[in-house]
Amino acid sequence: MPEKEGRRGEEFIKKWRVVTLVICTIGLALDIISKELVFYFLSPRYYTQDLWLIDEFFSLRLSRNYGALFGVLPQYGFLFVIASFLATGGIIWYLYFKEKKPSRYVEVTCGILLAGVLGNLYDRLVLGYVRDFIGLHAGEGYTWPYFNIADAFICVAIGLIIIYSFRSEGKRCPHKESSAK
Secondary structure, three states, rough: OOOHHHHHHHHHHHHHHHHHHHHHHHHHHHHHHHHHHHHOOOHHHHHHOOEEOOOOOOEEEEEEEOHHHHHHHHHHHHHHHHHHHHHHHHHHHHHHOOOOOOOOOHHHHHHHHHHHHHHHHEEEHHHOOEEEEEEEEEEEEEEEOOEEHHHHHHHHHHHHHHHHHHHHHHHHHHHHHHHOO
């Protein structure tokens, strides 16, 4: 009897992609809470100046982003809402319908990506813009566009997808091994 219950639990986890849901929920909470805290505690003067945490490398600065990742195409904000819904639907479709038995790697990557997409979608729907606040700098001469934790999740997930595509490339082409003999 306990063996059957254990299998049911495993089936539940696989069917509902609990790993993806947990990672997405934690990531989304981290993103929204970080934005709320930073925008609540920093004074309005930090819209025009940086709060340096590590001199000439890492700072906080309040920013309203009406565009895409790193402020690209600000005049098309409504398209990013649509793109976010499409991305969310695509990820859910992939996990539940396309990929019958996704690896943990795929589930974790999808959870990270969903957290990022939904974090920025929340801001767009509630505020009409995305709150960015993290600044990376290379001395005084170069500042990377300000971003938030959701942006970082999206970039990490894209990196993981690229790594996964290279890792699984050999698995997709078994004829390469047979032709080398």
